[in-house]
Amino acid sequence: MCICVNCRWVDRCQAYHAVERQHGVAHLTNKPDVSPQDPRIHISLHDLSGGGVGVEWDVRACASFEADDGRWQRLRPEQELPR
Numbered sequence: 054m055c056i057c058v059n060c061r062w063v064d065r066c067q068a069y070h071a072v073e074r075q076h077g078v079a080h081l082t083n084k085p086d087v088s089p090q091d092p093r094i095h096i097s098l099h100d101l102s103g104g105g106v107g108v109e110w111d112v113r114a115c116a117s118f119e120a121d122d123g124r125w126q127r128l129r130p131e132q133e134l135p136r
Contacts (some may be wrong), residue, residue, distance in 0.1 A: 055111040058125035058134060060118050068092040068112055075110045078135070081128055090116035 057069040064081040068089045073080050093114040099107045126134055 054136065055113075056115065056118055057112050059120060059122050060115070060124060061121040062087045062089065062117060062119065063121075063125050064128055066117075068094065068115065072110045072112060075108070076135070081125075087117070089118075092117070 055069075055072060057063045057066065057072065060066070060069075063069050065085050065087040066089055067085045067087060070080055070082070070085040072094070091114075092112050095111045095113045097109045097111075099109065101107050
């Protein structure tokens with residue numbers, strides 16, 4: 054899972070904004086203003102039932118990470134936590 058969901062900067066982060074774009078989901082902000090230091094994005098491929106390939110993007114490490122447990126969920130309380 055992406056560490057961003059529990060990061061203080063999730064709604065302002067340019068790396069998380071890129072992950073949102075790759076997943077085709079609504080952005081938390083249209084103009085992220087935090088440029089994270091040394092984000093490590095893990096990309097994994099998995100087979101889909103229809104014969105295609107799915108791509109999963111997750112930030113697994115970041116020097117700018119500041120723990121704020123539940124930050125994403127507080128910003129989007131009506132939505133399911135992204136996987």
